[in-house]
Amino acid sequence: MALLVDELMTKQPRPLGRSLILCASALSVALVTGCTSDSGGPSASASSPGQQQKSPSNGSDLTDEKLGKQVEKTLDTAEVSDSDPLFVEAGLERVGDGFHSVPDLTRGHSYKLSVVCVGKGKISLSIAVKNPVRQTLDCDGVTFRQHLTSSAAAIKIDGDGMPGATGMVGWRLDKADK
Template sequence: MVHELRPRNLRPLTRKFLLCASALAVALVTGCTSDSGGQSAPASGPRTQQNPSTTAPRNDDRQGEQVEKTLGTAEVGDNDPLFIEAGLERVGDGFHSVPELARGHAYELSVVCVGQGHIRLSVALKSPLRRTLACDGAMLRQRLTASGETVRIDGDRMAGATGMVGWRLDKVNKTDE
C-alpha cells in the first residue's frame, strides 16, 4: 500500500534529476581533465610534440599578422580616401576579387605571401598580368589602370604552397601619377 501513496510525477522528476546530475558530472570531469593552456606533462617528464592541427591556426595567425603589417592593412581606416579594399586568406584557399574601379584611373595593387612555396597572381585587364610570387614575405606592388571592362584579381596556390596571402588595392594619388 505504500506504493500507492507515492505521487505519480515523482518518477519523471527523479529521472530528470539523475540526467542533470550525470551531465554535470561529465562536464566537471571534462573541464578538470582538459588542457587549459598549461603544460599537461610534468616539467621533468618528456615533452610531447604538438599536434599539427593545433599549430596550423597559430602559424596562420602569426603569418597573417606579418602580411597585415607588411601591407599596412591593420591600421587602414574608412577615412582613407585612397583605400579601395584589402583581404587576407590562407594560401590554400586563394583569393579572388572583382573590385569596382573607375575607368581610366590608376590604382596600386600590393600582394604579400608569407609561408612556403609560390602563388600565381593574375589580373584580368585589357593587358592581362600574370606573375608567380614566392611566399617569402616580400611585397609585390603593381600599378593598374582600369579599362571599361571588369577587373578580376586572382591569387591561386601552386603545388605544395602553404601560408597566408593578403592583398591591398589603393587609388594612386594624383600627385604621384
C-alpha cells in the first residue's frame, strides 16, 4: 500500500497537462511583452525613464499644429486670459472633428463671435439663436464675425467640416463693448 501512495504522489503531469502549462506560459509572456513594448503608437508612454519622446510620425499632425497656431494668432487666443473681462470662451478643433458649443451667456447681453477656418475646403456654421444663422465658410483663414444677443434660450454654436475639408477651425466668443 505504501508503494501505491508513493507512486501517486510522485506521478508526473500528463503530457496534455504539460502542453497546456507551456502554452499558457508562452501566451502570458507574449501578452506582457506586447503590452510593455514601445510601439511609438498613441498608447506609448512618453514619460518612461530613459526614453525620448518621439516626434509625430504623421505629417498631418505637424500640419495641424502649424494651422492651429495660425488660427490662434488670427483669433488672438494663444495668450488669452480668463482675467480679460470681455473674454467668454474660445476653442480649436480639427475641421474633421467639428466643434459644438453651448456657452453660458447672460440674458439680454450682446456678444461677438469670431470663427476662423484654415486649411482646405469649407465648413458649415450654424448658430441657434432667435433668428438662426447658417453660413458656409471657406477654410481660407478669413475671420467670420457675428454679433449675438443672448435670449432666454441657450445659444448653440456648431461648426462641421464639409466632405473633403481638412485643417483647423477655431472660435472665440467675447462680450461686446458697451
